Amino acid sequence: MNEQVPLSPVDPWMLKNLREHVHGLVRKAIISGRLKAGEKLNERRLATELGISTTPLKEALRQLEAEGLVRTEARRGSYVTFNARQAEEMTLARAALESMIARQAAKHIEKSHVLRLSETLEQMKSALLVADLNELIALNEKFHDAIHEASGCQYLRRLQSNQRMYNHETRLLVLAEAHERERSFREHTAIFEAINLRDQDLAEKRMREHVMTAGEEHVRRVFGSQALGD
Amino acid sequence: MNEQVPLSPVDPWMLKNLREHVHGLVRKAIISGRLKAGEKLNERRLATELGISTTPLKEALRQLEAEGLVRTEARRGSYVTFNARQAEEMTLARAALESMIARQAAKHIEKSHVLRLSETLEQMKSALLVADLNELIALNEKFHDAIHEASGCQYLRRLQSNQRMYNHETRLLVLAEAHERERSFREHTAIFEAINLRDQDLAEKRMREHVMTAGEEHVRRVFGSQALGD
DNA sequence: ATTTGGTTCTTGATATATCAGATTTCAGAT
DNA sequence: ATCTGAAATCTGATATATCAAGAACCAAAT
Secondary structure, rough: OOOOOOHHHHHHHHHHHHHHHHHHHHHHHHHOOOOOOOEEHHHHHHHHHHHOOOOHHHHHHHHHHHHEEEEOOOOOEEEEEHHHHHHHHHHHHHHHHHHHHHHHHHHHHHHHHHHHHHHHHHHHHHHHHHHOOHHHHHHHHHHHHHHHHHHHHHHHHHHHOOOOOOHHHHHHHHHOOOHHHHHHHHHHHHHHHHOOOOOOOOOHHHHHHHHHHHHHHHHHHHHHHHOOOO | OOOOOOOOOOOOOHHOOOHHHHHHHHHHHHHHHHOOOOOOEOOHHHHEEEEHHHHHHHHHHHHHHOOOOOOEEEOEEEEEEEOOHHHHHHHHHHHHEEEEEEEHHHHHOHHHHHHHHHHHHHHHHHHHHOOOHHHHHHHHHHHHHHHHHHHOOOHHHHHHHHHHHHHHOHHHHHHOOHHHHHHHHHHHHHHHHHOOOHHHHHHHHHHHHHHHHHHHHHHHHHHHOOOOOO
C-alpha cells in the first residue's frame, strides 16, 4: 500500500511550538546583532508584536536566560547581555568543548568513522577546487558532526551547539577569501590525522587552535573594532 | 544615621522567586539521584504538590531543559534525562571549561590574584593539618573562584557552574579519606605553580587532570557500578 | 483474534486576568 | 530650589481557564 505521491515536507514553522519558534527568533536577533547589548525586552510589548500571549514568550526568555544571552530582573525587565566580550568567551567555550570532543574522538574512534571523515575530506578537496562555498559550509558541518559521532558524547555535543553564533551569511563572507578556504582545509586535514593517529593531546591541540582562529576571525567581522584584544 | 542593631538576613526563600526556588529544588533532586533517569515530571501534579501554579513550574522546567537535565515532549510529558553517562560527560565538560579558564588565568593573572591564591593555599595547609572538612570544602571553592577571577571570564564561569553536580554531603564523603585530601592539596599546589609561571599549557593540563580525577571519583561514588568505563 | 474507528482521558500549550514590586510623577512642605 | 512621600503607572510574577494533541480504551466489523 505504498503511496507513490511524494509528500511535501510540512512547513518548518509547524514543527516547532510557539516557544521554540520564538526562542530561535530572538536568539538569532541577538546573535546577529539586531538586538544589541543592554536592549530591553518588554514581555507584554514583544508578545503583542509577535501576536502571541506572554506565556510562551516567558518560557522562551527563560531558555535564553539559561543560555546566558539575556538577564531578567524581577519586576524590572529583561535585558540583552550578549556583547563582543561574551562573543569572545563563547569562542573560548567552543574551543574548550570542541577540543575535548576531539580528544574523546581520538580515544574512541572506529573504522567506520575514519572512513566517513576521510571521505568528507575528499569531498572538501573537490569543493575547494571549484570554490563551491555553500557546499564547503555543508561539508564543514558534516566533518565536525562526524567527529562528534566518533566521540560518542551526546551531552558535550549539545553543550557545544549552544555556543554557536554563526549564521550562513557571515560564514559565506569568511569563506569568500581563498586563503581562508585553504587554511580551513589544511587545519581539517591536520585534525583528521591527529585523530586517526589516536593522539589525544595532538587532536585536542589542533582542534582548539582551529576553533580559535575561526572564531576570532568571525568575531572580528561581526563586532569589528568593538572586539577587545585578549 | 547608622543604625547599630545588626539586621538578621532574610529567609533565603524570599531571595528567590518561585521559579528559581523550584528550579533549584528539582535540579538538586535530579543531581542527587532522588529523581531518576526516565522519571516523568507531570506539570499539574508537581505544581499541586508544591502548592503553586503551573506557570512558574513550566518556566523552571524550561530552564532545566536548557541545561540538558530534562526533556519535554509536547503534550506527552517531561522526563528526566540525567544518568550515569551524562554525569561522566558533565565531568568532561567541567574539565574542558575549567581547564580553559585556568589557561586564561595563566594568561591574564595579576599580583593581587597571585596573593589571594597563595593565601588560600596556606589556609588549606592549615585546614589539612586539623582535618577540618567543612573548611576544606569552603577553601576549595575559594581557590577555584580565585582562578575564575584571575581569568576574567564571566561567561565561561557561568557555563562551568552549570556543570556542577556536587553537593556538600558527597563532598564530605570523598574528603573523609586522608589520601584524597592530600591528593587534592597536591594538585591545587601544582595548578597554582603552573599559573604563577604563566605556563598556559601546563596550567590547562594540570587543571584538566585535577577535575577529571575528582569528577571520576565522584561519579563512582554516586552512580557506583552503573558508571561505564570510558 | 485482529483490525478499525471513535470516545474519553491525560497532558502540555496557550491565552488571559490578577497580583505585587519597582519606578516615575508631582503636589506639598521646608 | 530641594526634599518628601503618596499616588499613578509600568512590569514581571503568579494563578487560572481553555485548547488541542496524543494515549488508552473499547466496541463493532472482519
